[in-house]
Each structure stands twice: as C-alpha cells, then as structure tokens.
Amino acid sequence: MNTLEQLRAKKMRVGWLVGAGLAVTTVVEYYIAVGLARPLVPLAIVALIKAWLIVVYFMHIKQLWTSEEGGH
Amino acid sequence: MSTHVSHATYDRLAINRLGLWLFIFSDALIFAILLITRFALFGTSRPEELNQALGLGLTVILLVSSLTAYRAEAAIATGDRSGLLRNLLLTIIFGTLFLVGVVGWEWREAPHLGIVPQEGYGIAFFSMTGLHAFHVLTGVLLLLIVFFNARRGAYGPDNYWGVEAAVKYWHFVDVVWVFFYPALYLVR
Amino acid sequence: MRLLWSLGLIRGLVWGIVGTAIGIGFTMLVRMALGKPAWETAPVTFVAAVFGTLAFLAGVGAFADWWRWASGEEAGDPPHHHEGPEWVRYFNFDTDHKIIGVQYTITSLVLMFAAGIMALIMRLELAQSGLQFVTPEQFNSAMGLHGIVMIGSILLGVAGMANYLLPLMLGAPDMAFPRLNALSFWVAPPAAILLFLSLAFGGFDTGWTGYPPLGAVGATGKQFFYLGVFFLGFSSILGAINFITTTLKMRAPGMSMFRMPIFVWGVFAAAWIQLTGTQFIGTSFLMVVLERLLGMGFFDPEKGGDPVLFQHIFWFYSHPAVYIFVLPGLGVISELLPVFVRKPLFGYKWVALSSMGIATVGFLVWAHHMFTVGLPNEANTFFMFTTMLVAVPTGVKFFSWVATMWGGKIEFRTPMLFLLGAFVTFLLGGLTGPFLAVVPVDQYLHDTYFVVGHFHNTMFGGFVFPFLAAIYYWFPKVTGRMYSERLGKVHFWLMLVGFVAQTGSMFQTGLFGMRRRIADYDPSLGFDTIHLIGSIGGYLVFFSMLIFAYNMIRSLVAGEKAPANPWNSRSLEWLLPSPVKGVSWPTPPVVVGHPYDYGVPNATFVRLAPAGGSDRSSQTTTPAHETKEANR
Ligand SMILES: [Cu+2]
Numbered sequence A: 001m002n003t004l005e006q007l008r009a010k011k012m013r014v015g016w017l018v019g020a021g022l023a024v025t026t027v028v029e030y031y032i033a034v035g036l037a038r039p040l041v042p043l044a045i046v047a048l049i050k051a052w053l054i055v056v057y058f059m060h061i062k063q064l065w066t067s068e069e070g071g072h
Numbered sequence B: 001m002s003t004h005v006s007h008a009t010y011d012r013l014a015i016n017r018l019g020l021w022l023f024i025f026s027d028a029l030i031f032a033i034l035l036i037t038r039f040a041l042f043g044t045s046r047p048e049e050l051n052q053a054l055g056l057g058l059t060v061i062l063l064v065s066s067l068t069a070y071r072a073e074a075a076i077a078t079g080d081r082s083g084l085l086r087n088l089l090l091t092i093i094f095g096t097l098f099l100v101g102v103v104g105w106e107w108r109e110a111p112h113l114g115i116v117p118q119e120g121y122g123i124a125f126f127s128m129t130g131l132h133a134f135h136v137l138t139g140v141l142l143l144l145i146v147f148f149n150a151r152r153g154a155y156g157p158d159n160y161w162g163v164e165a166a167v168k169y170w171h172f173v174d175v176v177w178v179f180f181y182p183a184l185y186l187v188r
Numbered sequence C: 001m002r003l004l005w006s007l008g009l010i011r012g013l014v015w016g017i018v019g020t021a022i023g024i025g026f027t028m029l030v031r032m033a034l035g036k037p038a039w040e041t042a043p044v045t046f047v048a049a050v051f052g053t054l055a056f057l058a059g060v061g062a063f064a065d066w067w068r069w070a071s072g073e074e075a076g077d078p079p080h081h082h083e084g085p086e087w088v089r090y091f092n093f094d095t096d097h098k099i100i101g102v103q104y105t106i107t108s109l110v111l112m113f114a115a116g117i118m119a120l121i122m123r124l125e126l127a128q129s130g131l132q133f134v135t136p137e138q139f140n141s142a143m144g145l146h147g148i149v150m151i152g153s154i155l156l157g158v159a160g161m162a163n164y165l166l167p168l169m170l171g172a173p174d175m176a177f178p179r180l181n182a183l184s185f186w187v188a189p190p191a192a193i194l195l196f197l198s199l200a201f202g203g204f205d206t207g208w209t210g211y212p213p214l215g216a217v218g219a220t221g222k223q224f225f226y227l228g229v230f231f232l233g234f235s236s237i238l239g240a241i242n243f244i245t246t247t248l249k250m251r252a253p254g255m256s257m258f259r260m261p262i263f264v265w266g267v268f269a270a271a272w273i274q275l276t277g278t279q280f281i282g283t284s285f286l287m288v289v290l291e292r293l294l295g296m297g298f299f300d301p302e303k304g305g306d307p308v309l310f311q312h313i314f315w316f317y318s319h320p321a322v323y324i325f326v327l328p329g330l331g332v333i334s335e336l337l338p339v340f341v342r343k344p345l346f347g348y349k350w351v352a353l354s355s356m357g358i359a360t361v362g363f364l365v366w367a368h369h370m371f372t373v374g375l376p377n378e379a380n381t382f383f384m385f386t387t388m389l390v391a392v393p394t395g396v397k398f399f400s401w402v403a404t405m406w407g408g409k410i411e412f413r414t415p416m417l418f419l420l421g422a423f424v425t426f427l428l429g430g431l432t433g434p435f436l437a438v439v440p441v442d443q444y445l446h447d448t449y450f451v452v453g454h455f456h457n458t459m460f461g462g463f464v465f466p467f468l469a470a471i472y473y474w475f476p477k478v479t480g481r482m483y484s485e486r487l488g489k490v491h492f493w494l495m496l497v498g499f500v501a502q503t504g505s506m507f508q509t510g511l512f513g514m515r516r517r518i519a520d521y522d523p524s525l526g527f528d529t530i531h532l533i534g535s536i537g538g539y540l541v542f543f544s545m546l547i548f549a550y551n552m553i554r555s556l557v558a559g560e561k562a563p564a565n566p567w568n569s570r571s572l573e574w575l576l577p578s579p580v581k582g583v584s585w586p587t588p589p590v591v592v593g594h595p596y597d598y599g600v601p602n603a604t605f606v607r608l609a610p611a612g613g614s615d616r617s618s619q620t621t622t623p624a625h626e627t628k629e630a631n632r
Helices: A002-035 A040-058 B012-042 B052-077 B081-113 B121-151 B161-186 C008-033 C041-060 C064-070 C086-091 C097-126 C136-170 C178-201 C221-249 C262-294 C307-341 C348-364 C377-389 C391-405 C414-437 C439-445 C449-479 C485-511 C528-558 C626-631
Strands: none
Touching (some): A002 B161, A040 B052, A040 B161, B012 B121, B012 B161, B012 C221, B012 C307, B081 B161, C008 C178, C041 C262, C097 C449, C136 C178, C136 C221, C136 C449, C307 C348, C348 C377, C391 C414, C414 C439, C414 C449, C485 C528
C-alpha cells in the first residue's frame, strides 16, 4: 500500500507543477496580448506550450506508444 | 462452433485508448475548421468591446477544472475513492460554472455590445463558443454519469477506464479552449 | 405481429415516426414560449428530423448498452448467442461484424439501385433535346440525389467489404469496437431516408455539392439533404475509428503491417481520410444550415462572410473522398489479381505504401475544383502540380498490376472479368485526369460533361467494377453457395459495353461544350444522336445490374454448394468454413509468411494454432497443386 501512496504523492506533485505551469503561461499570454502590437505568433506559441502541457502530462498521450506506463 | 474468445490475446485498454484518441483527433478538426474560418473571415481583428475580465475568468475556471480532473484520475489510479469523488464533483462544478459564464452571461451581454450571431465578428464568436459549449455540456454529462457510477463503487485502481475516458475528453475540451481563448479575446 | 416487432428496423421506423412527432411538438412549444409563431417549416422540420433520427436509433436498440452503462449496470461483452431464426439478425442491432458487413453491403446495393433510377430519369430527359418528361427543377433534384445517394452507397459499400473482411483477413475475433460498429451502420438508414425526404420539401437544386449562396436560400428540402449527409458522415467517421484500431491492434500474431492482405492496406489508408476529412464536409454543411436557420452569415459577403470559403472547406474533404471510394476498390484489385493469375503480387510494399501516398497527396489538391473561382495564379499553379503528383502513386498500382499479370496464366472467371473492366475504365478515367488538372484546359472544360465522364470512369474503375468483383468473389464465402458463372459473364459484358458507350458520349459532348447539370440542350448543337447513344448505354448498365440482382437472389436460394476454397486462395478467410459461423477467429492463427506467394514452392502463409482444436489444426494455406505450378 505504501507504494500506491508514494505513486499518488508523485502524481499529485506532477499535477500541481503542470497547474502552476498553466497559470504562469496564462499570465504571460495575457501580458503578451496587452503589451505587443502584433501578438499573433507569440500567442500561438504560448497556446501550443499550454496544449503540450495538457496533452502530455494530463492526457498521457505517451500511453499510445509505451504500454508499460499507466496500465490498469 | 466455439463462442469463447481468448481475450488474453488483446490488450483491451490499449484498444480503447487508441479508439478514444482517434475520436478526439477527428473531433478536434471541427474546431480547427472554425478557427480557420475565424481568421479567414476576420483576419486578426476583433472588437474592443469584448468582456476581457469574463474571458480570463472563464479560462482560469476551465484550466483549474482540468487540474481537478487530473487529480480525480490520479486518485482512483492509486486507490483513493473519496479523492476521486471529491475531484470529480469539483470538475463538474467548474464545468457548469463555465457553461453559465459563456451561455448565461457572455451570450446575453455580447449583443448589447454590438456582437450578434448573424453578422460580422459575432458569426465566429458565437459559432466557436457555441460548439465549444456544446462539448463542455456533453463533458459535464459524461462526468456526471461517471460520478454516479463511482459513488456506486464501480471503479478501482485496476479498472477505471470510464474515469479515464471522461477525464481525457474533458482535457480535450480544455485544450480546445486553450486555442480559442487567445483567438477570440486576445489577438489583434 | 410479434415477429414484426422483433425486427429492429420496424421498431426503429415506428420510434422514428413517434420521435419526429415529439420533435415537432417540442419545437413548437419552445417557439411559442419564445413568443414566435409556432409553425415555421424550416426550423420545425429540422429539429424534428434530428429527434426522429435519434428515436430511430433508440428504437433499433443502438443505445441500449450505453444506457445500461450510464445507469450503473455492467454492460459486459456483446452477446454471441442469438435466439430465433438467423435472418432476423440482419434486421436488428447486431454486433457481429459479418452480419454488419452484409447489412452494409445490401443497404449499399439498395441505394445504388435507387440512385441508378435517378440516373435513368436524367438519361431519359437527355436522350432528346427539348423537355419531355421532367421540369428543370425535378431534373436538378434527380441529379443531386443521384450524386449524393451514390456517394452514400459507395461509402456503405466500402464499409460493407471492410467490415466483413477485416477481422477474417487479420485473424481477429471481431472488430475492435463491435457496438460502435453496429451503431455506425444503423445511423445510415435514417440518413438515407432524410436524403429522400428532401423530395417532399421541394427537393434541392444545388447538386450534391450544395454550394451557397444557392444552398443557403430556397426550399426546405435542402436542409434534409445537408442533415442526411451530416449523419452519413458521422457513420463514416465512427466506422473509420473501428477500421484503424482493428488494423493496428488486432492483427494475428506474426502478421506485421507488411504481411497484411493488401486490401486491408487500402481500407486502412482510406480510413484515415474518413476519420479526418469527413469533418470538413460535415462542418461546411453545418455552417450552411446555421446560415439558413439562424441567419449566421458564414458565406454571405453582405454579413462579412465569404462563399469561396465554403468551397475550400467542402473540397478539402470532397476531393480526398474519392480516395475513400477508390483505395479499397484498388485494394480489391490487388487482392484478387494474384489469385486469378497465380503469381505473387508485384511490388507488394510499394503498392501498400502507394495507398498511403495517395491518401496524403489527396489532401493537397482540393482547389483543382476551383480553377474558375479566380484564385491567385500561384495557387492555381500549385494545385495543378499537386494534382499531377497523384498520378505517381496511382501509376505504381497500375504498373504493379501489369507486372503481376505479365506471363501469368489468367483464369477468366467472373471476378477476373470485372477486374479487367476496372482496368479499362480506370485507365480511361486516369488518362483524362491530367487534362483536367491543367489550369487552362480545365477553364475550358470546367462543368462540362467531359468532367462527368472522367469522374464516372474513375468511380467505375476504382470502385464499381472492383466492388462487383468482390461481391462475386466472396459470395461463396458469405453464403456458402456459388453464383451462376454464365449470368455473371452476361452481366459483365453488358455493363462494360453500356458504360463505355455512356461515358464515351459524355466525353464527346463535353469536349464540344455540353454543360453539365442542365436538363436541356440546343438541338442545333447536334448532340441528339450522341446523347441518345449515351442514354441507351446508361439503360444497358442498369439492365445488367438487374441481371446481377437476379443472379444473386437465385444463387442465394438455389445455387450449387460452394467448395471450401473455390479460388484456391491463400488468404486467411478461406481457411474458415463458408459461411463463417459464430466468432470469426476464436483463437488467432499464427502468420509465418507472406500472403501472395502464389507459385512459390513450399511458401507457407499461416499456421493454425493447435488450440483452435478440431480438424483445421494442421492446415496451411498452400494449395496442394501449387508447387507443381511453380516448377512449370
Ligand atoms: Cu478532385
């Protein structure tokens, strides 16, 4: 049971880190929009970073090609 | 003729995951088309009247809901049933808040600011938020089903595909908003 | 009465009607609550049609298991046991891929006949200058319906072949998602009904492309057309999820991607187009419907929209769509040819990859349908070159077939004849393609019968002839009986002659400026005779299809019993008894070799796992006389 607890703690830590990453990128995004005259490309880059964070860490896209992790 | 299938040969979970990802990929294209339409018709222009505080608030709500959805899945994966229920409920509440914010608030306010669904920027604004809101609605319904099934004890650390599927779908809806928010509220 | 009610189709229709009525009532109540007049045809019928379709599906039983899951019960695996007579299963929500494959194929043929009748109406009117039988509006509706119903028919035909064959050929027990599979079939019948319902609401005069601004105004019938296509697309997307997942995850042990039957490659490549492209036609049609119902001016320049945007989105699917039809068809050709010439398929890997190549390049060519729109010259030139590029992977297939036949001993049985028919017509279609790809030539030929002739040749060569070859070829597998070889040959020759006459007249009139989508033409153009020949050819094609239908029905009832492997094929499906009973491959076979080593001494494709039990355990797929043949 101890290992499950450890795994949970690790997963939760990843969750908070990604959540913090999303918060930071959202703030950055907002200031890009306020500050830059032509924010299109920087905004697209930030959006891609945010999407990457969610797709990789929240949606576990790697499960598609690595079968070991996260099997249940 | 035998009717027994040797299931051991097939990795049911991997099959389900691939199917879900294919569905998500296909569904994502509808949003991509609307995004392209938005830029094709209106370039990077947008009306100044949009309610920026509301837009940012909705974005934060949805991102936080993704975090709680992640925590729900992580909880059941490690055998924490009450954590699953708690986080599912939070996700459902945030999702509902988002819906109320878009449909109940933003959609009511926008026409007074000159943004109407029939013409100009409103065509893109209402079709994009509308289709997204429809997906949020289906996501909330899915999470509700999963929530009630979870209350009946349907999931455990070794079988939580229902949770995983609903949560993945929810993240997908969130990813769509990650692109829609800057495209609708921020670009110039 | 109880028997009638046990048929999902009947239940679905009754529920569908009730659901439509509820939809009408619901919409009228909502409208009254919003203070609008209760009845307005367009919105009320639209919501009612959506309600009716969902009710149809519920009546069939498509949602039963999901409903059980949502209400907290364990849905479990799809059942393998069935009560009552076997034929009842074909009218019900059944998760067996073999049942679904037959359901798809029969529905496809029914739609093909219906769309064929629309073509007969057009050919009748065109046989002579002047208006004799229909009004221009009726002609337009017949034309639009012919187009879209044929497209639906072909999509279902592809799904029929793929569903029946994929698990059998891959050594899998069933498709990856049997319930989803059954659902994707049952979405199709209400979709087809919606398409035909458009006739009751003023038809649609846009043709199957449904371009706005014309599509955004006028008769309510157009909404039924858009909605029907939308549901067909939905069915197609769900099907694609199944095809891709089954191909990637459910192959028998030892069957690497490059040991798959080549037909599976065709379906696999097409499925990617189905999965991705279909959203584009669906969304473009959804946008037109939103413009019609809510006034959202996506394509209305006065409101800030752009009609050309529709054409971009629409053709981004609708060009690759022809590869959804053609890739599985060409897959059938590559699959059957080695069997009938008793030689290995030439350049297997290249043929397999050419399917993926066509699917990829197909997404880069859409604007060749828009050369007269007035896009920038740079864009037109780009799309001209990409369009020409399609000829490369297509040529790979063609040369592979020629090389496979080279020096082979061809057996001219009915399926092989249809393959030859496919070569002739696909070559005609293929050779006229590059002309149309060239911008200046296309600006002259755009929207003429030359385009119609080109398109019908690619469709007959790429799908119709191979599809018919496939039906003849696998008829013994599905039914356990042989068809009549004599009638099959009569069918083939009538069809080929009729078809070449018909499209020949299209090429000729088109080159001389005959516009398409027009009910009448000026007698002074001198087209009367050549159009009459085309019409006779068209009727000949239809007549040959009647012979085909007779052959199929008669053979189903009274055909001779089929031998276990009538074609001496090496493919997996012929190792199973005909018809296949129960779960297709309860235990997967073990693949140890290559599928097309015809005439190669001691080549083995597959070993049946001993756990499969019984008498089949020691069989391999090398027919006994094969080694002799190779030493020839
Ligand atoms: Cu094209």
